[in-house]
Amino acid sequence: GESVGLHLPTLSVQEGDNSIINCAYSNSASDYFIWYKQESGKGPQFIIDIRSNMDKRQGQRVTVLLNKTVKHLSLQIAATQPGDSAVYFCAGSGGSQGNLIFGKGTKLSVKP
Amino acid sequence: GAGVSQSPRYKVAKRGQDVALRCDPISGHVSLFWYQQALGQGPEFLTYFQNEAQLDKSGLPSDRFFAERPEGSVSTLKIQRTQQEDSAVYLCASSFNGAGELFFGEGSRLTVL
Numbered sequence: 001g002e003s004v005g006l007h008l009p010t011l012s013v014q015e016g017d018n019s020i021i022n023c024a025y026s027n028s029a030s031d032y033f034i035w036y037k038q039e040s041g042k043g044p045q046f047i048i049d050i051r052s053n054m055d056k057r058q059g060q061r062v063t064v065l066l067n068k069t070v071k072h073l074s075l076q077i078a079a080t081q082p083g084d085s086a087v088y089f090c091a092g093s094g095g096s097q098g099n100l101i102f103g104k105g106t107k108l109s110v111k112p
Numbered sequence: 113g114a115g116v117s118q119s120p121r122y123k124v125a126k127r128g129q130d131v132a133l134r135c136d137p138i139s140g141h142v143s144l145f146w147y148q149q150a151l152g153q154g155p156e157f158l159t160y161f162q163n164e165a166q167l168d169k170s171g172l173p174s175d176r177f178f179a180e181r182p183e184g185s186v187s188t189l190k191i192q193r194t195q196q197e198d199s200a201v202y203l204c205a206s207s208f209n210g211a212g213e214l215f216f217g218e219g220s221r222l223t224v225l
Binding site: 041042043044045046049089091094098099100101102103104105 | 116143145152153154155156157160168170171203205207213214215216217218219
């Protein structure tokens with residue numbers, strides 16, 4: 001079946017350190033992956049995306065890595081800040097447009 | 113407004129009541145999506161509209177769930193005869209053309225007693 005899941009439910013890092021959040025997916029047909037950040041009481045906010053024809057994409061302080069061989073996705077956040085504290089979801093494209101399959105999420109806590 | 117607007121933000125219903133949740137997408141966005149997010153879980157796809165056409169409703173959990181977007185703008189998600197398992201946050205998202213970035217609203221939190 002289709003699933004997108006995360007390896008760890010919680011991650012605690014020191015302010016200024018780099019964070020790495022991992023995600024595994026099972027649907028080989030997924031050709032588009034997105035990372036979302038969700039703060040308490042708010043909707044998911046787009047962070048960065050990557051298509052299956054790429055293995056790396058960089059944004060501002062964030063990098064997404066895609067390993068299609070092992071169906072693994074990761075989000076790297078450089079110099080993590082207290083404002084980065086949130087739940088992070090990976091999502092992969094499903095059967096139709098906008099039908100994204102989300103993982104359960106990883107809660108990132110940043111210690112000052 | 114500049115973002116996706118949802119109302120009500122919070123809704124408490126007694127089991128068996130009907131509820132209606134409203135979504136105002138970003139102006140000009142052709143595509144509109146509804147997701148259901150249970151506590152501690154990731155969002156799950158419910159349904160997708162392109163303009164007024166409902167192109168995918170495969171995620172609707174039962175025939176008690178109904179969504180419409182009659183004029184291709186505002187959308188309403190209706191849940192009939194609510195059950196406790198319907199308690200969740202219902203997220204609406206819109207995108208310019210369906211293939212691009214999804215912009216989510218803050219959600220409507222439904223609690224069924």
